[in-house]
Amino acid sequence: MNESSGLVLGIDIGGTNTPFGLVDGQGTLQFEDQLETRAEQPLPQLLDRLFQRLEDGLRHRPELGAPRAIGVGSPNANALTGWVESPPNICWGTVDLVGELRRRSDLPVFLTNDANAAALGEWTHGAGRGASDVLVITLGTGLGSGLIVGGELVHGASGHAGELGHICVEPDGRACNCGLRGCLETYVSAGGLLRTAAELGLDLDPWCRPGEEPSPRTLHQAAEAGDPRAAQVFELSGAMLARGLSTAIHILSPGRIVVCGGITRAGEWLLEPVRRQLPPLLLEPFRGTYSLLRGELDPDRAGVLGAAAWARRGLAGKALIGTGTGTGTGAARV
Amino acid sequence: MNESSGLVLGIDIGGTNTPFGLVDGQGTLQFEDQLETRAEQPLPQLLDRLFQRLEDGLRHRPELGAPRAIGVGSPNANALTGWVESPPNICWGTVDLVGELRRRSDLPVFLTNDANAAALGEWTHGAGRGASDVLVITLGTGLGSGLIVGGELVHGASGHAGELGHICVEPDGRACNCGLRGCLETYVSAGGLLRTAAELGLDLDPWCRPGEEPSPRTLHQAAEAGDPRAAQVFELSGAMLARGLSTAIHILSPGRIVVCGGITRAGEWLLEPVRRQLPPLLLEPFRGTYSLLRGELDPDRAGVLGAAAWARRGLAGKALIGTGTGTGTGAARV
Numbered sequence: 030m031n032e033s034s035g036l037v038l039g040i041d042i043g044g045t046n047t048p049f050g051l052v053d054g055q056g057t058l059q060f061e062d063q064l065e066t067r068a069e070q071p072l073p074q075l076l077d078r079l080f081q082r083l084e085d086g087l088r089h090r091p092e093l094g095a096p097r098a099i100g101v102g103s104p105n106a107n108a109l110t111g112w113v114e115s116p117p118n119i120c121w122g123t124v125d126l127v128g129e130l131r132r133r134s135d136l137p138v139f140l141t142n143d144a145n146a147a148a149l150g151e152w153t154h155g156a157g158r159g160a161s162d163v164l165v166i167t168l169g170t171g172l173g174s175g176l177i178v179g180g181e182l183v184h185g186a187s188g189h190a191g192e193l194g195h196i197c198v199e200p201d202g203r204a205c206n207c208g209l210r211g212c213l214e215t216y217v218s219a220g221g222l223l224r225t226a227a228e229l230g231l232d233l234d235p236w237c238r239p240g241e242e243p244s245p246r247t248l249h250q251a252a253e254a255g256d257p258r259a260a261q262v263f264e265l266s267g268a269m270l271a272r273g274l275s276t277a278i279h280i281l282s283p284g285r286i287v288v289c290g291g292i293t294r295a296g297e298w299l300l301e302p303v304r305r306q307l308p309p310l311l312l313e314p315f316r317g318t319y320s321l322l323r324g325e326l327d328p329d330r331a332g333v334l335g336a337a338a339w340a341r342r343g344l345a346g347k348a349l350i351g352t353g354t355g356t357g358t359g360a361a362r363v
Numbered sequence: 364m365n366e367s368s369g370l371v372l373g374i375d376i377g378g379t380n381t382p383f384g385l386v387d388g389q390g391t392l393q394f395e396d397q398l399e400t401r402a403e404q405p406l407p408q409l410l411d412r413l414f415q416r417l418e419d420g421l422r423h424r425p426e427l428g429a430p431r432a433i434g435v436g437s438p439n440a441n442a443l444t445g446w447v448e449s450p451p452n453i454c455w456g457t458v459d460l461v462g463e464l465r466r467r468s469d470l471p472v473f474l475t476n477d478a479n480a481a482a483l484g485e486w487t488h489g490a491g492r493g494a495s496d497v498l499v500i501t502l503g504t505g506l507g508s509g510l511i512v513g514g515e516l517v518h519g520a521s522g523h524a525g526e527l528g529h530i531c532v533e534p535d536g537r538a539c540n541c542g543l544r545g546c547l548e549t550y551v552s553a554g555g556l557l558r559t560a561a562e563l564g565l566d567l568d569p570w571c572r573p574g575e576e577p578s579p580r581t582l583h584q585a586a587e588a589g590d591p592r593a594a595q596v597f598e599l600s601g602a603m604l605a606r607g608l609s610t611a612i613h614i615l616s617p618g619r620i621v622v623c624g625g626i627t628r629a630g631e632w633l634l635e636p637v638r639r640q641l642p643p644l645l646l647e648p649f650r651g652t653y654s655l656l657r658g659e660l661d662p663d664r665a666g667v668l669g670a671a672a673w674a675r676r677g678l679a680g681k682a683l684i685g686t687g688t689g690t691g692t693g694a695a696r697v
Contacts, residue, residue, distance in 0.1 A: 185616025282519025
């Protein structure tokens with residue numbers, strides 16, 4: 030049995046929901062389900078509910094058989110240690126996620142962070158497939174990113190590589206929740222676009238459905254309706270994303286750049302200003318060496334597929350596995 | 364015979380001089396020599412002189428035997444194609460360097476650019492050894508860099524990865540020779556430091572030897588002599604280097620950052636302001652995850668040792684080899 034055969038369990042822990050599923054070697058979800066994360070409850074309760082739900086579901090699908098490995102993506106996960114380190118908006122504190130999963134299963138467990146899981150999904154089964162140097166950006170509340178360099182997911186010496194959301198694109202610029210200033214995600218993310226809209230004096234309430242808060246969706250509506258300030262929000266956000274991408278291209282030269290997340294429903298409103306404003310920020314030899322694409326996967330499934338792909342790489346000896354010691358030095362290749 | 368045995372020929376083509384040497388598996392130069400590059404002459408003449416000089420030298424050292432491979436570093440070299448693309452200050456235009464070397468030798472040839480060669484030298488035999496994620500910065504006329512990620516030198520999809528000198532650290536900042544604005548090397552390089560000195564109204568002539576032009580050496584002299592503006596040049600340059608490094612750390616999280624080149628003779632005048640100003644620009648999980656070191660190798664030898672190390676990696680199947688087709692798509696693993 031090679032690493033591409035059989036099913037693996039992919040789990041994509043989020044602040045609100047935790048989808049999971051059994052994925053075959055072709056990237057097809059043979060079984061999928063979703064739990065509320067219940068961020069105010071401790072981790073063991075989430076895992077107990079998850080394994081109970083999986084067991085219940087599989088009782089009706091005996092033909093599927095048992096999975097061969099578990100891949101899991103989580104906010105603030107560190108693949109080098111196997112721990113999750115004080116994820117924002119979840120009450121766990123710092124916990125040994127790999128250890129907790131191993132207490133409930135004999136299967137090998139492979140952990141990475143949520144942005145990397147989404148990146149692995151797009152790389153393996155979406156807009157990044159077939160490329161060996163890929164940057165995947167996920168736009169949501171913040172800006173997450175995952176990097177594939179030379180055909181390997183990058184974790185770096187600390188395990189935290191790929192924080193493109195916190196590179197500085199405007200010295201002394203907007204204050205970020207992280208405590209730094211001018212971070213890319215203060216301009217390019219759901220919150221960043223709304224800050225820009227507010228700075229331009231754009232009132233999005235007329236485009237909100239009853240009870241709906243202003244969001245990138247309402248901004249998109251306003252742009253489609255011809256509001257020039259809404260178009261300007263996309264123009265300015267595209268300029269900032271172009272700054273961030275020019276930096277990433279000069280450093281890593283990815284051949285494929287994939288932008289994912291709900292905001293990309295605005296499509297070319299977001300991407301056209303980037304495509305136009307990026308080349309003048311590049312050294313000549315980099316122009317024309319990349320393609321800038323929207324993600325192809327359903328955002329609710331990209332993380333599950335990516336976590337499963339990470340587990341499959343683990344079975345092939347190509348993923349890091351945390352020892353669960355929490356020392357940060359115990360990483361080993363499987 | 365494994366890849367660490369025998370000698371390999373390392374060649375480090377520069378705008379002024381081209382040192383070369385035969386390097387053993389321990390990184391010892393068993394034979395070394397140097398040519399004037401004569402940048403106004405075509406490439407074939409340089410290579411003819413080089414092979415003649417090597418042959419003459421080895422006639423007196425028959426015990427050394429023939430090398431097993433050639434590693435070569437050159438400005439604007441592209442490891443993916445095997446070509447050198449219009450190097451600045453050398454008249455060659457775009458030339459098939461790998462092809463020209465193969466016409467003169469039956470040995471396997473491995474090409475990379477000059478900054479990567481210096482980085483490979485420090486990684487294999489200098490301040491980067493033993494680390495798997497390393498950023499090496501070479502400060503000279505400009506700012507060159509080479510990246511090792513997960514134990515592999517990064518070339519990226521275009522073959523041009525590692526251009527940290529041209530990331531923007533100051534939007535609408537100083538005009539760069541490359542045509543962009545605010546490039547890191549306009550602030551952090553020999554020329555960049557002198558521009559900052561001029562902006563502060565610092566006259567370096569009193570510290571110049573007879574006939575000497577102002578240089579980082581005279582700036583260092585002025586700082587040692589207690590000139591507060593000279594100290595401020597290092598402070599401001601350190602702030603800009605800290606900006607560039609914070610970006611590289613958020614993206615790649617190297618565990619080792621090595622700064623090389625003549626300017627590092629100024630030692631802690633340059634590095635102390637970086638060490639102090641960098642942590643406040645980092646997300647908390649990155650603080651304390653890297654060490655910032657001066658290069659350990661003689662700058663005149665780092666490129667030769669690195670080019671030789673690249674050839675040795677090539678013999679082990681871990682280097683790219685250009686096909687010499689110049690199409691940019693013909694790269695293959697050996």
